[in-house]
Amino acid sequence: MDSKKRGFYIGRFQPFHLGHLKVIGEIAKQVDELVIGIGSAQLSHTPDNPFTAGERIMMISRSLKGLDLYYYVIPISDIYRNALWVAHVRSMTPPFSTVYSNNPLVSRLFREAGYEVAYSPMYNRHEYSGTEIRRRILAGEAWETLVPEAVVEVIREIKGVERLKAVSVKGDIEDVIDGVP
Amino acid sequence: MDSKKRGFYIGRFQPFHLGHLKVIGEIAKQVDELVIGIGSAQLSHTPDNPFTAGERIMMISRSLKGLDLYYYVIPISDIYRNALWVAHVRSMTPPFSTVYSNNPLVSRLFREAGYEVAYSPMYNRHEYSGTEIRRRILAGEAWETLVPEAVVEVIREIKGVERLKAVSVKGDIEDVIDGVP
């Protein structure tokens, strides 16, 4: 293909946080261009996946403004067939040579397909974690320091805190109408 | 649209019970017509979803005979994309203006789409619960008083007790053939 060195980095970004941003900053030193895949793009409005792909694109694009990196942000919907997943990703993205991932399944699937997989650098993973940030939002604890300022803005604009709380409610209430949909 | 006030009420109705019936009776006082959606219509023969959509239509239609209400009963299959769910429901139903639901996700999705969502009235939710009724059926306890007489009939006709027990069996046996399908 072309002579550019292009990397691939994928996450669910629920939400995009400072850990992601720092990883991308490190990868930026090693590649000419970066393809950022938004995993489980079709999911939204659940406790683990509150934000749509479009909202996550907003978070990432605004957070990366100013970064000296040519990047693509591409939603990758789940296909529920691991053996086809790499072909699926390839069909939706510009060609890349290196995959940056610490996720065991992602690493394995790309390695079986012959790709070079580099461990992505990591930071304070106990705080910089989507799970932790969603927990703090629900608990009413401070979470804004764990994400880029642009992400705070996007979540405010889409009323994301209100949405996450609404879709996370549980309890006896559901029994009456049998928990739909 | 037309001048009728039409409401929307959705449940999985596994099975339809007296709690549902009472809620519908209350809603009937507030609307001209009611659209009743059968959620997770594609599911059946599981411990949580033993009955087909067609069987649930039977339960509802027979139970509502005699009620002074013009209603529609419409199966709504899951699409596993929350962001598209309201559009999916709308495409399958006559137009409605008010949604009756206590389910947090249903409420949130319709509210984000601009619908009025009314809390549906509730009754003894510990007994009038699909989960409780299925538990009693499996345990051999009395459950018939929690559902309309018509539902007892339908479950008898389709051998629903036998089916629920059959699909709820667990244990080592499954290991031998690795639990299919």
Add this chain to the structure above:
Amino acid sequence: MDSKKRGFYIGRFQPFHLGHLKVIGEIAKQVDELVIGIGSAQLSHTPDNPFTAGERIMMISRSLKGLDLYYYVIPISDIYRNALWVAHVRSMTPPFSTVYSNNPLVSRLFREAGYEVAYSPMYNRHEYSGTEIRRRILAGEAWETLVPEAVVEVIREIKGVERLKAVSVKGDIEDVIDGVP
């Protein structure tokens, strides 16, 4: 249909083991031909379903070489609609009259469709179990004595032990990139 007595036996075969082999040996005495369905054919590269349908076909075909039985091995992908599952199986297989299964759901679905369901003979089910074999592989314990020699070979050829371990890793690491796909 034709005059052959044909049986149907389905499993996920993750992996194919000596319990399966013995069951097939017993069924072989009762039928002219056997249709072997590979359940959840579309799954692979997960802790519970590490092997592709193609790899499972290899395991079965090699293990049955030498057995005096005319058989078919057919991948059956999940359709997530129990009420359609028997029709799905029928459309993908030669016609059969008897189903051999201890799985409660499989038995129930075929019985509701009017099929004869025979309990398949069983052997030491605590050891001859896919769950147990996958556990031993992960724990580094001896598992090779629980499967046919041909299965040991196939798993070695496809680096199956390495794959199962890779896709079974869990932990904090996933938080950083939010566990995709």
Add this chain to the structure above:
Amino acid sequence: MDSKKRGFYIGRFQPFHLGHLKVIGEIAKQVDELVIGIGSAQLSHTPDNPFTAGERIMMISRSLKGLDLYYYVIPISDIYRNALWVAHVRSMTPPFSTVYSNNPLVSRLFREAGYEVAYSPMYNRHEYSGTEIRRRILAGEAWETLVPEAVVEVIREIKGVERLKAVSVKGDIEDVIDGVP
């Protein structure tokens, strides 16, 4: 099942017309209850399938008000697997014993599944035809006499004429943006 004689009649109803109405009137004399399936329920906004399932339900329900018949109107989405279609219909509908259809494929599929299929009575099929009615709407010719008054109303309420014309436009224009979606 229950002792009611229930029939099944399916069409795409794009739109529901007087031919359909007369057929239903005839069937009404032969059954206790009628299950009306709305085929290709997922389609809308195309030249051949302009109306949503919900809109078609409206057409049918309003047109049948006053008819002395207990009926169910149920959307049936395509599954693109003919061998599973009868099981799909069955899972979504109350049980029925007789199928009324002149459609060769529908007849064949139900016959292979062991159902009794009765030819439905027919009327002036050159005029009472969805194809003809959609052609007249597009051509600006009189079509209102071919459908029940209630259908004229529904199509007016949903601006159906405008929609059908909009989605039927063809020509060079599409080339510029390459005809999406």
Add this chain to the structure above:
Amino acid sequence: MDSKKRGFYIGRFQPFHLGHLKVIGEIAKQVDELVIGIGSAQLSHTPDNPFTAGERIMMISRSLKGLDLYYYVIPISDIYRNALWVAHVRSMTPPFSTVYSNNPLVSRLFREAGYEVAYSPMYNRHEYSGTEIRRRILAGEAWETLVPEAVVEVIREIKGVERLKAVSVKGDIEDVIDGVP
């Protein structure tokens, strides 16, 4: 992988005919084992695809009895994503090194994936053609000489001639019920 030379040959086999049989006979001389894929496995009961995957498996298995070749017959359902098709085939089949195909798309997809593609030998393609055989069946012309004797038997057993004629009927009749499903 293993040391066997394995080939891959795919067709829709609607029905399996003498052209297919001769091609397989030729390929048999060049490989140790042959993987036969049944394309568009999910289709049946249409004018172009009258037979189910299971029926096609019967045709092939019976026709190849006596041939000195170890082969696998595997249904391959369409996934409607060309860029994923090779990965899909690979996941459902034992590993193979050579693809035998004259189909331009099949050849191209496997070549882009790095496979060796051999032109399959051909015979009188005007007669040995599924299209021609289906045409003859519909026209009441002699077709039995174009297929193996076993295929004539299978088609008789499943009443395939009657089915093909039934699903191929066209005309004004469809207008009345608007051509479902």
Add this chain to the structure above:
Amino acid sequence: MDSKKRGFYIGRFQPFHLGHLKVIGEIAKQVDELVIGIGSAQLSHTPDNPFTAGERIMMISRSLKGLDLYYYVIPISDIYRNALWVAHVRSMTPPFSTVYSNNPLVSRLFREAGYEVAYSPMYNRHEYSGTEIRRRILAGEAWETLVPEAVVEVIREIKGVERLKAVSVKGDIEDVIDGVP
């Protein structure tokens, strides 16, 4: 939402050509940011849709380098449900207020959803047409002047001319193996 004026423009871009580029140049004067949707993103390797979504992203991104416009390029896979299409697009994209489209269906769907739809400016549509460009490539006529230089490069890198010719071959050959997949 945010205060940016954002537009939406969608095409299949098979391939991206100078007509598209000029339209985008015009839209650029009217919006702060532009969301470019790649329609039918899941299709590739067909005569009408030869290029993958990833390849089309490459064409667009390289062609727009130098243009003073902040834009997003987002693959939009078909969902085959017109009534859900706008919700699908919305879930995958940053929010936008104006749709630029001459396509009648796209216009209609967005208008029914309450969006402002602007006619996009047009240029010599007989030449600047994906259909015409694909025809010229197949016929061996000059096509390079109809697309941006960057698109010529991308098509060369991916051997697009060779691919389009390979997947466009027709004829008797297909009969032998019955035209798969």
